[in-house]
Amino acid sequence: MPPIKDKYTIHSKAVVCQDVELKGDITIGAGTVVHPKAAIYAIAGPIVIGQNCIIEEGAILVNRRKEVMRVGDDNLFEIGCRVESPTIGHFNTISAKSRVHHTVRISSFCVIGIRCLVLPADDEILPDYTVIYGGSTSGDAAGVDAVVERRVWSGRGKVQEADLRRKHAEYLREMLPKFNRVRRGDGS
Amino acid sequence: MAPSVNYHCPCLSSAATPPPPNLPSSSYSFHPLHTLYFCEECDAVRCNRCVSVEVSGYYCPNCLFEVPSASVRAEKNRCARNCFQCPHCRNTLSVVPSDPPDAGDLTSSTIQIGSIGEPPFFLYCNYCRWDSAEVGITFEKPTGLALQLQKTEDSAPDSLEFERLKEHFEPFLRASSLSASTSHLPSTSHAPHTHTNPITAAASSALARDIPGVGKYNPSLGRSGGPGGGGGRSGRDRTANKDEMPEYRSRVQIGGAGSGGDEDADLMRHLEVPAEIARLEQRWVSSWATSLQSKHLKPLRIPLHSKPTKRCPSCRHILIKPEQKAQSVKYKIKLVAANYLPAITAHLPHAQIPKRPVALKSSVTSSTGPPAAEEDTAEPTMVAGKTYPFQLALTNPLYDPIHVRLAVQRAPLPPQLQSQDTAGTTDKEKEKTRRPPFAVSLPTSAFPIAAFAEAWEYEDEEELFDEDGGLVDKSSPAKDRAGKGKTKTVGVLEKKANCTVVGGEVVIGREGRGDVKFNMLVSYTYRSDDPAPSDGGEGDVEPRSPTAPKAAPEMKTFSFFTVVDLGVIVPKDETKVE
Ligand SMILES: [Zn+2]
Ligand SMILES: [Zn+2]
Ligand SMILES: [Zn+2]
Ligand SMILES: [Zn+2]
Numbered sequence: 001m002p003p004i005k006d007k008y009t010i011h012s013k014a015v016v017c018q019d020v021e022l023k024g025d026i027t028i029g030a031g032t033v034v035h036p037k038a039a040i041y042a043i044a045g046p047i048v049i050g051q052n053c054i055i056e057e058g059a060i061l062v063n064r065r066k067e068v069m070r071v072g073d074d075n076l077f078e079i080g081c082r083v084e085s086p087t088i089g090h091f092n093t094i095s096a097k098s099r100v101h102h103t104v105r106i107s108s109f110c111v112i113g114i115r116c117l118v119l120p121a122d123d124e125i126l127p128d129y130t131v132i133y134g135g136s137t138s139g140d141a142a143g144v145d146a147v148v149e150r151r152v153w154s155g156r157g158k159v160q161e162a163d164l165r166r167k168h169a170e171y172l173r174e175m176l177p178k179f180n181r182v183r184r185g186d187g188s
Numbered sequence: 189m190a191p192s193v194n195y196h197c198p199c200l201s202s203a204a205t206p207p208p209p210n211l212p213s214s215s216y217s218f219h220p221l222h223t224l225y226f227c228e229e230c231d232a233v234r235c236n237r238c239v240s241v242e243v244s245g246y247y248c249p250n251c252l253f254e255v256p257s258a259s260v261r262a263e264k265n266r267c268a269r270n271c272f273q274c275p276h277c278r279n280t281l282s283v284v285p286s287d288p289p290d291a292g293d294l295t296s297s298t299i300q301i302g303s304i305g306e307p308p309f310f311l312y313c314n315y316c317r318w319d320s321a322e323v324g325i326t327f328e329k330p331t332g333l334a335l336q337l338q339k340t341e342d343s344a345p346d347s348l349e350f351e352r353l354k355e356h357f358e359p360f361l362r363a364s365s366l367s368a369s370t371s372h373l374p375s376t377s378h379a380p381h382t383h384t385n386p387i388t389a390a391a392s393s394a395l396a397r398d399i400p401g402v403g404k405y406n407p408s409l410g411r412s413g414g415p416g417g418g419g420g421r422s423g424r425d426r427t428a429n430k431d432e433m434p435e436y437r438s439r440v441q442i443g444g445a446g447s448g449g450d451e452d453a454d455l456m457r458h459l460e461v462p463a464e465i466a467r468l469e470q471r472w473v474s475s476w477a478t479s480l481q482s483k484h485l486k487p488l489r490i491p492l493h494s495k496p497t498k499r500c501p502s503c504r505h506i507l508i509k510p511e512q513k514a515q516s517v518k519y520k521i522k523l524v525a526a527n528y529l530p531a532i533t534a535h536l537p538h539a540q541i542p543k544r545p546v547a548l549k550s551s552v553t554s555s556t557g558p559p560a561a562e563e564d565t566a567e568p569t570m571v572a573g574k575t576y577p578f579q580l581a582l583t584n585p586l587y588d589p590i591h592v593r594l595a596v597q598r599a600p601l602p603p604q605l606q607s608q609d610t611a612g613t614t615d616k617e618k619e620k621t622r623r624p625p626f627a628v629s630l631p632t633s634a635f636p637i638a639a640f641a642e643a644w645e646y647e648d649e650e651e652l653f654d655e656d657g658g659l660v661d662k663s664s665p666a667k668d669r670a671g672k673g674k675t676k677t678v679g680v681l682e683k684k685a686n687c688t689v690v691g692g693e694v695v696i697g698r699e700g701r702g703d704v705k706f707n708m709l710v711s712y713t714y715r716s717d718d719p720a721p722s723d724g725g726e727g728d729v730e731p732r733s734p735t736a737p738k739a740a741p742e743m744k745t746f747s748f749f750t751v752v753d754l755g756v757i758v759p760k761d762e763t764k765v766e
Contacts, residue, residue, distance in 0.1 A: 153317035
């Protein structure tokens, strides 16, 4: 296996903090915010992240496959989540400390609840508006809820949520550079 | 399980001494120290089984509104403001406006939303994304939602049926409360209770009250109306009343949705995904029987909580009383036993010896041994036929030093302690009937525990061993090999601040089985604040140690029982298997 060649393409309107771990071929779209202490590892294939995503502290995005891992627009990756999905659509919320395995592809408007572990044995595509949330049993020692419930969200309130997501990102783009050093891509 | 020490509350029996620790009933008489109260008036320990509880206030756990008790019933014990629970995940719901009419293309960079929310409003769960529009509940205004919901709750068939039932029984209840005032049962007729007081008396007379149409309970005749023959005898004089009650006809049809009838059976038969059926925990928070289907679950008003006040059952003094404010977690009055009685913790030094033998033993035990040994591989085990030292650490909560004397009750005493006068003397005859599985030695003389003080107030610790009998080599007995304990392990081992550690020893018989669990009488002498202690009088309340030293008049002695559980005995033959 050839050594991973680092290549970062960061849009000039993206805010990627200096204290972020990047590995491999990574493209970050306009308006996307990457907090300090987040990590993006393109181990096997490249990772392409769309516009206006928010990647919070301690969040880890990993691509273990050869093909490109595509992350759409307006996704929120909360603190300490770990996502290895080969494709992610738009307007998804990956909640704090959740873990999504590489066998899961995420469509749009999905919510992975706090601490939820999504690890299907076979490859699966979560349809739009899928909500996964913690079950009635408490989490195991690993700090995740392996027993999860599923629902389909009606989508009511999505416009307001999208609006909030945009404002959230906008605020971060303004505030983060005041307190953190920002990384520039190879391209800019 | 680590060794434990629980404290006795004598409320469950008239005897001053607690039940033998090997009886199942024993566990009901003993409690962890932190759950106990202490009545200064009665000079006695009180537990949650004997205190009388009254509600001092109701509040909503979500909005912390203090609900006047007058409205609690009308609002059916649930918050009447804007607090709702998600029927699926029990998260708190929030009221949100609808999206603007044209959702359009969200990925385009322009989303315009006015600052004022658009009706209709609905309840929305931020966690599982359920919303009340799914069950057709929306609101024109974001206020007064509880009132609107309660209206639908109250119009539920079950609710209406309940109201009708109440109306139906109303005249009978009124009549029975009148008759109760004329015919009080003598207090001797119901179960003898050591602490009869106005509240328990009222409660038990209410329970024993004559209800027209219902067979009378007569203690001398035994159960009436039961499956036995008692019903006929007592029913005879009640026939007149029975006829008075007209038959009640239900309006709700049995077998409708949610009541387990054909409709539900049919639903279950055609079930495709288990999640279609609401789980039991999702349904039973609801006030009335609801549909089985999870898609029919309705938002719930949040149930109120209450703050209780607890009183001493015999003198009615308040033992604990919270502050009225729902936001406050403080207490106005707090008489907890932990502030009066020395805290005692037990441990086995041999359990701290590296895991090797323990782990092996318990793995053998789990196959054939007593079930209690199964859960924890690190559990200290005691092998039959061996002798083990154990330690009791006593911590003094008082601002004055105390002198403590320990005595084993009823437990088999080794010969050298047989002469000692313990509280178990009266039971010595019983002991002879059974071969004891183990014998416990404890220090026989009283030992001091320093006063409680703030950490910085302690002087350099001096070893004050002069007051004790024949004690102790300073080398910790914890390093003694298990099973080879010497007599030196019994006595005061360590004094530090307001904590004194004493050592004891347990000799396990060759045929010993079960738990090493024994009752221990703890008597401590302290300087009393009030000069004239009313000793005696409450003989039923706490046993006074017969060995309590007659000290200076301002000294008082308080005695209480504890149960010390050191763990399970591993039968000897099983350890040979390895
Ligand atoms: Zn009690
Ligand atoms: Zn409330
Ligand atoms: Zn919910
Ligand atoms: Zn009292």
